[in-house]
Amino acid sequence: MLAYALRRLLLAVPLLLGITFISLMVIHLAPGDPVEVQTGDMTERNIREAYKALREMYGLDKPLHVQYWNWLSRIVRLDFGRSFAPDGRLVLTKISERLPITLLLNVIEMLIILSLAVPIGVLSATRQYSAFDKVTTIFVFLGFATPDFWLALLLMILFGVQLGWLPISGLRSLNWEYLTFWRQQLDFLSHLALPILVATFGGLAGFSRYMRQSMLEVVRQDYIQTARAKGLAERVVVGKHALRNAMLPIVTILGLSLPGLIGGSVIVEWIFAIPGMGQLMVQAAFERDYPVLMGNLVIVSTLTLFANLAADLAYSLVDPRIRVGRRR
Amino acid sequence: MRDFWRALRRNRLALIGGVVVACLAVLAIAAPLIAPWDPNRPDVKKILNPPSQRHVFGTDQLGRDVLSRMLFGARVSLAVGFVSVGIAATIGILLGAAAGYHGGLIDAAIMRLVDLMLVFPRFFLLLAVLAFLKPSIWTIMAVIGLTGWMGVARLVRAEFLALKEREFVTWSQSVGASGFRIIWRHILPNAMAPVLVSMTLGIPAAILTESGLSFLGLGVQPPFATWGNILNEGKDAIELAWWLSLYPGFAILLTVLSYNLFGEGIRDALDPRLRRSGGRGVASRAG
Numbered sequence: 001m002l003a004y005a006l007r008r009l010l011l012a013v014p015l016l017l018g019i020t021f022i023s024l025m026v027i028h029l030a031p032g033d034p035v036e037v038q039t040g041d042m043t044e045r046n047i048r049e050a051y052k053a054l055r056e057m058y059g060l061d062k063p064l065h066v067q068y069w070n071w072l073s074r075i076v077r078l079d080f081g082r083s084f085a086p087d088g089r090l091v092l093t094k095i096s097e098r099l100p101i102t103l104l105l106n107v108i109e110m111l112i113i114l115s116l117a118v119p120i121g122v123l124s125a126t127r128q129y130s131a132f133d134k135v136t137t138i139f140v141f142l143g144f145a146t147p148d149f150w151l152a153l154l155l156m157i158l159f160g161v162q163l164g165w166l167p168i169s170g171l172r173s174l175n176w177e178y179l180t181f182w183r184q185q186l187d188f189l190s191h192l193a194l195p196i197l198v199a200t201f202g203g204l205a206g207f208s209r210y211m212r213q214s215m216l217e218v219v220r221q222d223y224i225q226t227a228r229a230k231g232l233a234e235r236v237v238v239g240k241h242a243l244r245n246a247m248l249p250i251v252t253i254l255g256l257s258l259p260g261l262i263g264g265s266v267i268v269e270w271i272f273a274i275p276g277m278g279q280l281m282v283q284a285a286f287e288r289d290y291p292v293l294m295g296n297l298v299i300v301s302t303l304t305l306f307a308n309l310a311a312d313l314a315y316s317l318v319d320p321r322i323r324v325g326r327r328r
Numbered sequence: 329m330r331d332f333w334r335a336l337r338r339n340r341l342a343l344i345g346g347v348v349v350a351c352l353a354v355l356a357i358a359a360p361l362i363a364p365w366d367p368n369r370p371d372v373k374k375i376l377n378p379p380s381q382r383h384v385f386g387t388d389q390l391g392r393d394v395l396s397r398m399l400f401g402a403r404v405s406l407a408v409g410f411v412s413v414g415i416a417a418t419i420g421i422l423l424g425a426a427a428g429y430h431g432g433l434i435d436a437a438i439m440r441l442v443d444l445m446l447v448f449p450r451f452f453l454l455l456a457v458l459a460f461l462k463p464s465i466w467t468i469m470a471v472i473g474l475t476g477w478m479g480v481a482r483l484v485r486a487e488f489l490a491l492k493e494r495e496f497v498t499w500s501q502s503v504g505a506s507g508f509r510i511i512w513r514h515i516l517p518n519a520m521a522p523v524l525v526s527m528t529l530g531i532p533a534a535i536l537t538e539s540g541l542s543f544l545g546l547g548v549q550p551p552f553a554t555w556g557n558i559l560n561e562g563k564d565a566i567e568l569a570w571w572l573s574l575y576p577g578f579a580i581l582l583t584v585l586s587y588n589l590f591g592e593g594i595r596d597a598l599d600p601r602l603r604r605s606g607g608r609g610v611a612s613r614a615g
Binding site: 014015018019022023026027029141142144145146147149150151153154156157161262266267270271278281282284285286288290293294296297300301304305308 | 443444448449451452455456457459460461536543546562567570573574576577580581582585
């Protein structure tokens with residue numbers, strides 16, 4: 001186990017170097033002539049200033065290896081500089097304010113998705129081609145095809161505007177400070193309801209589909225036949241023997257969905273004005289706030305890398321076959 | 329091939345999907361002929377009119393006809409879908425073929441590059457790149473293509489690993505065919521089926537990405553209409569005009585749904601072996 005963990009950790013080093021190198025290459029996309037870029041809210045002078053600051057900050061006139069070395073040594077010290085936005089605060093501070101919000105939101109979503117997707121997947125696999133299976137299949141295709149921002153708009157129109165039941169932006173009402181403690185919690189939850197509903201809808205489709213597929217493959221295996229043959233109750237066969245094995249690929253998928261978990265659902269955060277990482281990223285893209293963009297990109301992808309690593313290790317703990325080096 | 333058509337014909341949902349896909353393509357191509365109004369002509373007398381007989385899907389903040397804008401938007405969405413998937417498939421096929429055929433160091437390097445690209449959350453990478461570039465339809469196609477080739481590369485590599493051990497390849501090698509010729513003429517045609525399926529399924533994904541970016545205002549810019557940026561305008565008028573939000577989003581849903589149904593239908597019909605490959609790209613990541 002230890003050898004496996006060490007090997008995985010070693011493989012992460014070149015990936016880390018790659019992350020930092022690619023993000024430096026992204027900075028190089030900045031065209032030499034700022035007049036080429038002229039969009040939306042930015043005036044030509046603003047952009048010219050942003051580029052000048054950018055060039056000084058990352059030393060873009062120096063040779064590439066010097067640039068990379070400087071960039072790397074700054075990242076190691078977690079020094080992402082100051083935001084170009086008027087507040088001029090440290091990039092790291094801005095990110096550390098927003099990361100917990102995005103994580104909280106996504107952990108709640110993931111828990112809801114898993115607690116619904118596993119039973120749905122199992123039921124539709126054990127009753128393949130039943131009415132339930134057909135309904136969930138339709139739901140899955142709709143879930144894959146529905147743009148999350150559109151669903152968000154429709155729900156805002158229905159629950160926010162027409163019915164007026166739920167707030168449609170931010171995390172707190174204006175009068176939050178004057179509410180009692182329990183009212184505050186209720187207010188917070190009502191703000192979370194729509195964003196979580198939207199984010200859960202798409203994720204649920206994917207996970208229940210995978211669960212169904214994985215379950216269908218497992219129930220065909222010999223050991224399930226054996227379990228049935230020795231007279232175990234169907235409940236035990238499905239609930240214990242099949243489910244445990246069918247859950248294995250779900251661990252992998254869970255690991256793969258981690259980029260989304262940390263990055264947050266960018267568009268959902270933007271629509272509902274939730275002050276998380278996704279909203280920060282969109283704002284930074286609009287305002288050409290390059291230090292924030294680069295800081296976000298490096299931090300989020302590094303976190304993703306380690307989360308993937310953790311998921312792989314967890315997977316090898318629950319499935320010993322991986323450790324011995326069976327390539328899947 | 330006959331089995332393929334028979335299997336496809338039996339799959340009713342896939343057929344419906346295919347018909348809708350074809351209709352959408354015709355509507356997009358014929359947009360200038362069938363659009364009832366000029367999509368870009370504002371009319372101050374008709375600002376935010378609800379759907380009526382003259383304007384079936386209503387009008388927007390500038391009094392432009394939403395249906396006409398959606399028809400022209402279909403051209404943008406479909407073009408972005410096709411071109412960006414073409415870019416992604418080209419890169420994926422080249423790198424995947426090189427990795428699978430040559431193996432060894434080349435394979436290791438290319439696969440590490442794939443791992444690296446997959447570490448970046450897609451939307452974060454897209455936003456970071458787009459913040460530096462002049463937004464245009466070409467930029468959008470390029471960045472969606474350049475960030476979406478990893479799945480195809482893995483698929484092609486896996487096919488090549490399996491195919492290069494087969495007799496017809498060994499035979500070609502023994503009669504002295506060049507590596508390039510073997511890859512291009514002998515292995516690739518045999519590996520194309522799953523690639524075509526993943527391209528069919530890649531188009532709706534690219535359309536969703538484009539409409540998401542345009543919705544944020546970082547994708548295709550006005551006055552070019554796209555489904556995404558009509559929705560963006562719809563968001564600003566959300567309390568006044570539901571029709572601006574409802575119809576373009578439904579168009580996206582319908583398009584993505586039909587491509588997915590069609591693509592999965594082709595996959596099931598092409599090769600029963602592929603039927604279980606839903607998790608293939610995913611599973612290869614675990615080891």
